[in-house]
Amino acid sequence: MEPNIFRYIWMHTRRDQIFIVLVVMVSMIPFYLAFDLPKQIVNRPLQGQGFEQPGSTQPFMNLSLQLPYFGRIELTEGIQLERVELLIALSLTFLMLVIINGLFKFYINVRKGRLGERLLRRIRYELVDRILRFPPQRFRQAKSGEIASLVKDEIEPLGGFAADAFTQPAMLGGQAVTAMFFIFMQHFWLGMVALAMAGVQVAIIPRMRRRLIVLGRQRQITARELSGRVAEIVDGIQTIHSNDTTNWERADIVARLGRIFSIRYDIYQWKFLVKFLNNFIAQLTPFLFYSIGGYLTIKGTLDVGQLIAVINAYKELPGPLKELIDWDLARQDMQVKYEQVIEQFEAEGLADPSRQDLDAEIPPDPLSPLALHKLSLRNDLGTMLLDDVSLEVARGETLAVIGEASGGAPLVGEVFAGIQRPSQGRIMLGDSDMAQLPERVTGRIISYAGPAIHLLGGTVMENMTYALNRKPGEPPMDEDPVLRAERDWRWHEARLAGNPVYDKDADWIDYEAIQPVPNGDGLIGSIFSVLEVVGLSGDVVTFAIHAQVEAGMVPEIEAAVLDMRRRLRDRLAEQNLVNAVLPFEPDRYNSEATIAENLLFGVPTDADASIGVIVADPFFREALIELGLASRLFDLGWRFARVTLDLFGSLADNPDLLQWLTYMTPEELPEYEHILNHTEPGGMDHTTLAYRIRLIRLAMSYVEPKYRFSLLDDDLRARLVEGRKTLAERMPADLRSHLQPYDPATYLQRATILQNILFGKVNRRLGRSEERIADSVRSVLREAMANDTVLRDRILSLGLRYDIGSGGRRLTLLQRQRLALARTLLRRSDYYVFNEPLSGVDPLLQEQMIGKVLGFLGDQPDPAGVVWVLANPAFAHHFHRRAEFAKGRLVQDAASLQLLAQE
Secondary structure (H helix, E strand, O other), rough: OOOOOHHHHHHHHHHHHHHHHHHHHHHHHHHHHHHHHHHHHHHHHHHHOOOOOOOOOEEEEEEEEEEHHHHEEEEEEOOEEHHHHHHHHHHHHHHHHHHHHHHHHHHHHHHHHHHHHHHHHHHHHHHHHHHHHHHHHHHHHHOOHHHHHHHHHOOOOHHHHHOOOHHHHHHHHHHHHHHHHHHHOHHHHHHHHHHHHHHHHHHHHHHOOHHHHHHHHHHHHHHHHHHHHHHHHHHHHHHHHOOOOHHHHHHHHHHHHHHHHHHHHHHHHHHHHHHHHHHHHHHHHHHHHHHHHHHHHHHHHHHHHHHHHHHHHHHOOOOHHHHHHHHHHHHHHHHHHHHHHHHOOOOOOOOOHHHHHHOOOOOOOOOOOOEEEEEEOOOOOOEEEEEEEEEEEEOEEEEEEOOOOHHHHHHHHHOOOOOOOOOEEEEEEEEEEHOOHHHHHHHHHHHEOOOOOOOOOEHHHHOOOOHHHHHOOOOOOOOOHHHHHHHHHHHHHHHHOOOOOOOOOOOEEEEEEEEEOOOOOOOHHHHHHHHHHOHHHHHHHHHHHHHHHHHHHHHHHHHHHHHHHHHHHHHHHHOOHHHEEOOOOOOOOOOOHHHHHHOOOOOEOOOOOHHHHHHOOOHHHHHHHHHHHHHHHHHHHHHHHHHHHHHHHHHHHHHHHOOOOOOOOOOHHHHHHHHHHHHOOOOHHHOOOHHHHHHHHOOOOOHHHHOOOOOOOOOHHHHHHHHHHHHHOOOOHHHHOOOOOOOOOOOOOOOEEEEEEEEEEOOOOOOOOOHHHHHHHHHHHHHHHHHOOOHHHHHHHHHHOOOOHHOOOOOOHHHHHHHHHHHHHHHHHOOEEOOOOOOOOOOHHHHHHHHHHHHHOOOOOOOEEEEEEEHHHHHHHHHEEEEEEEEOOEEEEEEOHHHHHHO
């Protein structure tokens, strides 16, 4: 990258910089005129020069030029105005010049801002582009937190400085020169005073600020190191807790923060000392003007208007000078920051950009076999890791790589996949050196899954199709004109910023690269087959049945879900589990449901509605009083809150122990303590409406079998069922629209698929009821999906929308491993390299998955070659060949003994 920041800025923004500088030069004209107007206002209409006689007039807008040899040339005679009229005209002209100067500044600043943001966008893209081209060994030297901080934060000031790199000195210098020229035009010696003081200011202040640059550099380095250290803490939080080193980490952070504090405190002291001297020099000059200029005015060599004009002009001089000094400091600081940043992104062995070209040519001939030819690999210290390895695998062949981790077996997997670059020798695809082939070719021919799992923060679907995102599709021909115009603007700005014109919102999936599967029907069908192979389909179905279905999709699955509801009842009857689910029945209290669910007997109809909306309505409160339920629920809510506070009140500062407390947050515990101190059971009529509502709403969330506080008796259950009927008959239409009553023949719009299939609550009083019910639901659902591929795809689509969290943290380790393996299998490739992708998995399960994966790939019309680095050599019998490594050397390359025996 260009090491000089000015050359880099000029290289990419010179046209815009030249244009803005020209606008700045034009803006100096009204800037100068604004200096002269106060003198005219004071001397002419205010002091009355030229208005000595009654009825005298003065010309307004009299424009003339004084040229050598030609003398004064009149451009326009202007308009003759009387004294008051001239005062108004000159004042309005001054106001107009203020507006014009403000508009110039507005336009210049907007142009500068756009220029700076474009350059910032350009350099950020270039830095990320270089990250994508880094050689593998570069990532072993860098911390992800530091690199992210460089791209996000440390390069941020470059955008503002790029906008000011050329235009700021032009504008500030122009303003300073204009103000100085005007002062000289009024009085030579006052101009010399202003020039001398400005010279002192320019000469001393920048020298004093050099130390600030050094301190700023130290602050930036220490802040970057802190960022990297915090990233290490986040990544290793489990190790920290398991080794009880939290306090050591605190001590390390305290030391780093102390170092940063010391540097920043030194910066503050020096910065404000410089500011004090700068302000003193700036204020010394007005003192000289008042004293010297006043003396000259008294002596008659300088009129009052000129003195006011000089002082007014000088007010505009310190600002530009100070900002010029600040600009020079920023220039030096930005050069240092820029050099530090690009140093971090300079690396030997950067991949050639053509290797990652989106349209790189794909060789027509098949590239086979995949081979290592006399390959050696050394680490950064020169230690030999792999020594003179020659090994190949052909299409349709499976190769097991075994050996201890220190013997080099895992490195063989990385080398085969092109992740590690050999120190000597070559990785060959047919007759082509892999190092010379574009990634568009190698990424299609070789698929890789290793022990390091990288998942995107997003949905299961986004992670499954990640390996298929190869090239953006064309925008639709019938695209909305507004969307097309917005996209065209984004592309235009991307070109101006030097970014490639890629549409993130386009369909990037390469459908031709999807793994063909038996009976596969499109992308979803292929995904389902692959999920079945790795054992993740059940988890995805579980995600689906716990998701709410969008309103537009309900008609597509409604009949199937209602049929599954009936089949589940039959299945439970066959298994003698009829009482395992307590259905919603109009004349019976459901003991596993909340009081609110029993009383209202329905679910909200839309996302914005909730049972709380109905409970808070005046009709509901009045109905509870009329039914005699208000006081009973008030007392139940009071006792519910009392027991909760007695059990958990002392744990309010420990939220980890209160995670299951779903009906009351830790923040609400003190609030309920206050309410209980001002209320008592049986005292509903003597308490405030707000307290009454809070306790009744709390009672609405009570479930006896769940909390077991013995607060609900049979009499209250019967009253609630009777109240349910009354509320259903008398509820106003506006409230009724918020609630969908329970009906065994209808689909519950705002409930999950699982809740719709159950249409009731799981009976907790039966042993292992939830587990047994879940098995039955999954069984019924899988049968329905097996008989209806359309339903299967719709259910899977719901499950694939599940958000797995940052890095897949909402998944278990086994689920993450399976998802990474499924992503690899979904893409059709000539070769698959599996580098201990199931480390830590139970050996029996691991062997089963190896057999399924090999069987799946072997059943393809054109079987691929497979290289599998095994953590357990006992699994090698599944493969055609086994290659054993020890001390970095290939010690055995033979056919599998079991396969030989079969032959």
